[in-house]
Every structure is written in structure tokens, then in C-alpha cells.
Amino acid sequence: MTDTLEKETFSFQTEVGQLLEIVAGSLYSNREVFLRELVSNASDACDKLRYAALTDASLTPSQSFEISLDINSKAKTLSISDNGIGMNHADLLETLGTIAKSGTSAFIEAIKADEKDQVGLIGQFGVGFYSAFMVAAQVDVLTRKAGETEAWLWQSDGKGAFTIAPAERDTNGTTVTLHLKKDAKEFADQARIRHIIKTYSEHVSFPIKLGDDTLNAAEALWTRPAKEITKTQYTEFYRHASHAYDAPWHVIHNKVEGTLNHTSLLFVPSVQPFDLFEPERKSHVKLYVNRVYITDTTTDLMPAYLRFLRGVVDSQDLSLNVSREMLQTDPQLAKIKTSISKKVLSELKKKATKAPDEYATFWGNFGAVLKEGLVEDAALRDRILDVCRFASSGADGLTSLSEYVSRMKTGQEAIFYIAGEDAAKLAKSPHLEGFKAKGVEVLLLSDHVDEFWLQHITEHDGKPLKSITRGAADLDQVETDEQKEKEDKADEADLSALIAAIKVELGEEVKDVRPSKRLTDSPVCLIADDGDMDVNLERLLKRHGQLAQGMPRVLELNPGHALITTLAERSASDAASADDLLKDAAHLLLDQARILEGEIPADPSEFARRLGSVMARAFSG
Numbered sequence: 001m002t003d004t005l006e007k008e009t010f011s012f013q014t015e016v017g018q019l020l021e022i023v024a025g026s027l028y029s030n031r032e033v034f035l036r037e038l039v040s041n042a043s044d045a046c047d048k049l050r051y052a053a054l055t056d057a058s059l060t061p062s063q064s065f066e067i068s069l070d071i072n073s074k075a076k077t078l079s080i081s082d083n084g085i086g087m088n089h090a091d092l093l094e095t096l097g098t099i100a101k102s103g104t105s106a107f108i109e110a111i112k113a114d115e116k117d118q119v120g121l122i123g124q125f126g127v128g129f130y131s132a133f134m135v136a137a138q139v140d141v142l143t144r145k146a147g148e149t150e151a152w153l154w155q156s157d158g159k160g161a162f163t164i165a166p167a168e169r170d171t172n173g174t175t176v177t178l179h180l181k182k183d184a185k186e187f188a189d190q191a192r193i194r195h196i197i198k199t200y201s202e203h204v205s206f207p208i209k210l211g212d213d214t215l216n217a218a219e220a221l222w223t224r225p226a227k228e229i230t231k232t233q234y235t236e237f238y239r240h241a242s243h244a245y246d247a248p249w250h251v252i253h254n255k256v257e258g259t260l261n262h263t264s265l266l267f268v269p270s271v272q273p274f275d276l277f278e279p280e281r282k283s284h285v286k287l288y289v290n291r292v293y294i295t296d297t298t299t300d301l302m303p304a305y306l307r308f309l310r311g312v313v314d315s316q317d318l319s320l321n322v323s324r325e326m327l328q329t330d331p332q333l334a335k336i337k338t339s340i341s342k343k344v345l346s347e348l349k350k351k352a353t354k355a356p357d358e359y360a361t362f363w364g365n366f367g368a369v370l371k372e373g374l375v376e377d378a379a380l381r382d383r384i385l386d387v388c389r390f391a392s393s394g395a396d397g398l399t400s401l402s403e404y405v406s407r408m409k410t411g412q413e414a415i416f417y418i419a420g421e422d423a424a425k426l427a428k429s430p431h432l433e434g435f436k437a438k439g440v441e442v443l444l445l446s447d448h449v450d451e452f453w454l455q456h457i458t459e460h461d462g463k464p465l466k467s468i469t470r471g472a473a474d475l476d477q478v479e480t481d482e483q484k485e486k487e488d489k490a491d492e493a494d495l496s497a498l499i500a501a502i503k504v505e506l507g508e509e510v511k512d513v514r515p516s517k518r519l520t521d522s523p524v525c526l527i528a529d530d531g532d533m534d535v536n537l538e539r540l541l542k543r544h545g546q547l548a549q550g551m552p553r554v555l556e557l558n559p560g561h562a563l564i565t566t567l568a569e570r571s572a573s574d575a576a577s578a579d580d581l582l583k584d585a586a587h588l589l590l591d592q593a594r595i596l597e598g599e600i601p602a603d604p605s606e607f608a609r610r611l612g613s614v615m616a617r618a619f620s621g
């Protein structure tokens, strides 16, 4: 409540100001979508009041819900009215001057930076109410909250500020009036408006009226049989229900009858929503009970690892009196959650098998999210793993674990992987060399979440999962196609003297120095010792401040590399212990291995000095 009786002026939150500049300035060819956004908001407002009236009978509306449009072709205005929940002074301040989505600032910076695809990015973000400013020079919002007596008029020209003043409104609800821009007068044309509503809002559950005419079917789409619904109708509904701009990648419309009746109409978007990796990991599926909207914020309906889904779930078997707080303990809802998760996973499996190329697009967008389920949903872990796909050193496209296993070499005991930040860099890692030479495939895991599920899943199909940057690479048992190996062995130098010299020089900086079986082209690499933390996990934890100091690593030397064999010869001579060049070489080898890992030398100035001195000697000799 507030005592304010005068008109007050407020500034938009910085991000809203920036967003409005982009919205108003961008020549959006498809700007009629503003009407879908405003109608969706009106429909949400009716849904919200219907829910509120469940627990507070005094809010029960006397009239049935409807959304009405009003065109004043002389004044060039278009109004969208609803008799829904309405807004009070605090609501207006909170919602129509700010953006309550986390990650907004970062996203707006990204939009500003990408001049070419501003429209596409805005679509991903969903500008909602603010899309009104694509067509309106001024927007008035006259609103009264259900259960309250005061009404308010919010006004803005979208240029940095808005005003709120006390006003009159006979009933609860909201009227948004657009004073159309000169170049947007087409939206004061009846035929145009009828057409837009037909196109975008046919399946809004409430009647949309223009005068006495109802323009839409006003029937919840998900209640109709799937075979009667066209692809276009699904797409429109998806855009309406989720304020999205893309076409869904996949639609899952499923009716379950029996012990626990429920209908779900779920959409997998074709682009990544902007907030996919925000820490809230919010669900975006709306829960209805017998067509009455309950909530879209519960975490008890969809698991977080399916948060990319949009759409609705409607059940006749939940109690209509179920409050949002009670949802958590409702065993029925938990069953629905499991049933839907299984259904989604089985649909994904079908897609993955029948259309692997299309599935690769899905995987690129949402794979990293789905893999969170491997950690969080122990009960469905196998089903989730079944639809997981991985980049591999041996396959061009993506591979499943089962496909990998089917291609394993005779004598290969483990499923090998390398984890890091970037799949392209991983593919070039020196650790892979020996595996490539033997024709042994290595999975390239480049999502952060990989390190976490690898803690839970240590084998598949009886084969252990093994990092190639940790522990010994024992490839001796693996049969090779060629006889090349024997020849290689003959060239390998005895590294014992060199290893001893390097150990003395590097001391605590390394855990051990060993000849390598995994290198063919590079002279050195670093690995984690068996039982130590894998290199990539250590890097991740350090970056997130969860680990101050890493473990010393094992330095592996390639006994077949010319540099190593030369150094080995040199270290076998009597003068080796006083050989400064060898000492520099020991440090340089370690730094070189660090650089190959994408790290920087431990002491860059010492590194530069040693490199300079070694080069000077090389060129002077």
C-alpha cells in the first residue's frame, strides 16, 4: 500500500533502458509479435487470478475471464485488456521498470556487441512487455489489482523514464494502450489484428474479443488429440507459452491414462535460451491442474537437467487445492515427474537413433545440461547415459558409449577419455599420440560437467572409464594393425641417466619422471599420477578457488624423440653433473609440457632466460 496521490516519475533500470534502445531501434521485420507477447501476458494474468481465487474465495471473479482488444483508428491506438490479477503500485515498480531475469546485464552486453544478430539474440532473450515499444511511441498501462480498490496509470515513451499516477478503473485487471508510431499504423487496422491473433494466439485458453467477435478457438491446445494438431499450431502454442521466437526442435505431446492421469505438451527449443546456465537452473514448464494454471516455478515437476524444456503439464489427479508450497511433498507429483522424465528420455533416444544429425544439433545446445542428470538422477542414470553423445578421436561425428565399446580394439581394457576445456584443443593433445598410433579411440570431453559425472560413473558395460592424463598408459596389450611397434622399440634410448639428472634438477617440482608410452611426436607431457586428481579437474577447482595448490605431476619423456635421445646421450657422459645446458633443458622440458597443457611456465622470466641462453648456444655452435 502507498499514500502516493501524485504522479511520480521513475527511471528505468539501466538494463531496461539499454534493451528499449535496441528494441525501438532495431528494424524488426516481424514486429507484429508484440501482440502475441501482450496477449500472453494478459492470459498469464487471468491464469494467476484463477489460481489465487482457489485459496482466497473473495477473489473469485464475477465474470468469466477474457481478453479484449479495442482499436481506435482515428487516434491510432490499440488496447489489450484483461480481467486478470492486475498490478498494484509495488508490482508496477517491480515489474514494468526492471527485468527480473538473472544474467540480464551480461546478455544485454552481448546483444550490444553483436550488431549483426541483435534480432536473433533478442528473440532468445524474450523482451515480453517491452516489445510494445517496437510499435508504440507511448504505452499506457491502466491497472487494478484483484482484491484492492486503488487503480494506477503507468505511462512511458520508452525513453529512460516512466510515471505512475493514481487512476480510476471499475474492475480488477489491466489495459495496455499503445499509441502507435507513425510507421506502425497498420496495427490500428481490424483485419490486420484479426489475422495476427489467428496466427499467433489461436490457442490461448481464454477468449480474445474484438467487439462482440471472439477471434480465437480459446481452447487449451494440449487437451486436443495429437493427431488433430498441425505443426504450425504446435509452433504457435510453443511461442505463446514460452515467449519464444524460434520453432521447436521437437514436440512431445503425451497423454497418460491409468493410475495417474496427466497430459504433457513439451517442447525442446531449437536454440539455447539465454539463461540456460544461470545458477538458478529454473524450470520453464507450467503446471496445470485440470486446466487451472498452478505455477511455472516449481522444481518438483521437472528435474533441473531437463530445464531446457518448455510447455505444460496438466493433471486431473492432483488436488486443485494444492498450494505451491505443498507441491514439494505431494507423492503424486513426484510420480508424474518420473513418468515425464522417462518419456522425454525415451523420445530423445528415438531421435538419437533415427536422426543422429538432428540429434547432434540438440546435443550441441543441451547436452551439457542433460549430463547434469548423470550426477543428480541416480534412478535414471542409465537411461540418461544412453542418450549421451561424445566427441571422439576416432569418429567424425558424435558417439555413444555403447558404440565406442563396440569399436574397442582386441586387448583394450578401458574406455579412454581426455577431459579439458575445448574439444578442438583436446584433439591435438600430445597425450593422444600413442593412442592414435595404436588406433585406440579416446573420448574428448570438454564440458565442465564431465568432470562431475565421471566421479559417479566409473565404468560402462563392464569397462572402466580411464583418463589418459592420469596414471600409466598401458597400451601393450592392445593389438596393433601394423608391426610398426617393434621397429619403434628398437630406436628407444635408455633414459635412466637423463631421468636421474632431471629428477635432481627439478626436485619437488615434479612427482616423478618416466619414459612415456603415450607419446609418439611430442618430446614431453605431464600427467597426474595414479590416485592423484586428474589434471583437468584440478584446473577447474583451482579456477573456482576450491583448491589453492595443485599436486606435483609426473613428467613423461618420449624415448623415441630426437631431442630426448640427444639429451640422454649427453647425460650419460662423465661431465653431465656440471652441464648447465642440461640443467636448463630440464626446466625447459617441464615448461614445454606446461605450455602444451595450455598453461604458462611457472616462472615466465626464468623460462625466457633459459630459452634465450639455449638458443644462443645453438646458434653460436
Ligand SMILES: Nc1ncnc2c1ncn2[C@@H]1O[C@H](COP(=O)(O)OP(=O)(O)OP(=O)(O)O)[C@@H](O)[C@H]1O
Pocket: 037, 041, 042, 045, 082, 084, 085, 086, 087, 095, 096, 125, 126, 127, 128, 129, 130, 173, 174, 242, 243
Ligand atoms: N496484463 C498484465 N497483467 C498483470 N501483470 C502483467 C501484465 N503484463 C505484464 N505483467 C507483469 O509484468 C511482468 C513482466 O512482463 P514481461 O512480459 O516483460 O515478462 P514475463 O512475461 O514475466 O517474462 P517472459 O516474457 O520472459 O516470459 C510479468 O511477469 C507480470 O508480472
